[in-house]
Amino acid sequence: FVLTQPPSVSVAPRQTASITCGGDNIGSDPVHWYQLKPGQAPVVVVFDNSDRPSGIPERFSGSISGNTATLTISRVEAGDEADYYCQLWDTNSDHWVFGGGTKVTVL
C-alpha cells in the first residue's frame, strides 16, 4: 500500500501551496498531515482529513476528492518552508503508512 506525494512544491510568498497525497484507501480512512522542520519534532497540521489542531493557523486546510487528499497552505509565509507528510492507517495490513513527503520551498 503506497501513498504518493510530489517530491517538491515551490510557491511564492502570500500565494497558495497545494500538496497532494494519492492512494487507494483515501476516502475510506482518515488522512493526517504532518510538518517536519530540520531539528524539530514533527507537528500535526491537519487530522481526520480536514480538522485543524488548536494553534495551527487557519491558512492550513485539508480536503479529500476521490482517492486524493490535498493539504492547502494559503497565504504562504517563509516559516511554512518544511517537509510535509500524509499518513493513513492501512486496515489490510494493520500498519500505519506515510507518504514519501513533499518539500515545500518558499521562493
Place this chain on the structure above:
Amino acid sequence: QIQLVHSGAEVKKPGASVKVSCKASGYSFIDYHIHWVRQAPGQGLEWMGWISPGSGGPKYAQKFQGRVTMTKDTSINTAYMELSRLRSDDTAVYYCARSYSSSWHHFDYWGQGTLVSVSS
C-alpha cells in the same frame, strides 16, 4: 505541558543493539499509545510499531519483526524501543509519538527524536 523526551544520541557498530527511551510527562501515560517512527537521512518517515502503556500490543511493522522490541515502564512513564542486529541503513532519527489509539487516530505529540548512527 505534554512532553515526550528522548534519550541522547547513540553511535553503534554494525551488529550491535540500541535501546532508545521516551519519557512522557504532562498527561496520563497509560491512556495513550506510543508509536515509534524513524527517518533515515534524506528519506521519509517510516512507522516501526506501537505499544500501549495501558494494555495491548506491542505491534510491530512487518519490516522490523524479529529485530525490534518495544517495552514500557509505567512506574516512570517511559517507553523504550530496542533495535538489534544494527546495519548501516538503520542510521536514522528515531521518534516516539503518542496517539489515542493504535489505529485511526493521528499522532498528536512527538518527541524531538534520537539520532542513532551505525558505523564501523
